[in-house]
Amino acid sequence: MLDSATILKLFGALNDELRVAGVRGEIGICGGAVMCLVFNARESTKDVDAIFRPTREIRDAGRAVAQKFGISSDWLNDAAKGFFLSQPPVHDVVELSNLRVWAPQADYMLAMKCVSARFDSHDLDDTKFLLKHLGVKTVEEASTIIEKYYPRNVIPAKTQFLLEELLDNGEAFISRRGQLES
Structure with a gap:
């Protein structure tokens, strides 16, 4: 299970991978990650459901982070992308040198x-x-x-x-x- 501190650490490592690759990425989180990071409504989540771009580069960076931390390669996944039918109203969760993480409003x-x-x-x-x-x-x-x-x-x-x-x-x-x- 991933708690808020771990998720933030993983985002930091993902930012590092993207910086090395010379890529700027954007992740829109939903599901349990939002409930943990934004609302403090639960202690942990099994994964980070998200939409992201550039897709291939973030997926590759996510796999590298998984290997580095010894976690499942699908810790960051886009299984919920079908539920983003429109651009949601958002607020930033994390802004790093090469990674912006946002979440939909409540x-x-x-x-x-x-x-x-x-x-x-x-x-x-x-x-x-x-x-x-x-x-x-x-x-x-x-x-x-x-x-x-x-x-x-x-x-x-x-x-x-x-x-x-x-x-x-x-x-x-x-x-x-x-x-x-x-």
């Missing part, structure tokens, strides 16, 4: 989490955190945020069901840990 992150609809592992907790962080109280408010970034036809039905379970009537939700939460 409302875009909520929309991504809801559209990906992988409500297993940490995704459910991440969604709950983002709803609370944004002060979203109703399904309608959540839907408005999601539809700001995604057309209705790409929003899975299970997203609606989950939001109803989490938000309707202010009902409490039983977390995976068995704790009653509002």
Whole structure:
């Protein structure tokens, strides 16, 4: 698992690799890395989901960093790139000599989490955190945020069901840990 300090160290090493190669790179992180680095909502993540450019050069540099640190070669991956349907509103997370790392703002992150609809592992907790962080109280408010970034036809039905379970009537939700939460 990668905690915030480790992720920042890996970005520093990635910057070094890019500097040696004479390349300036840009990474847009999402998923667990944002929840760790930006929101401090969790202690660690298994990998860094991102979009990046130049793709080949950053992928090569990422593999070199993985080898140097003895971690999985897919610690930095673009598996979530299909969820970036538009350019999100962003803020910088890290700015180094040869690497800029940015993250989507909280409302875009909520929309991504809801559209990906992988409500297993940490995704459910991440969604709950983002709803609370944004002060979203109703399904309608959540839907408005999601539809700001995604057309209705790409929003899975299970997203609606989950939001109803989490938000309707202010009902409490039983977390995976068995704790009653509002």
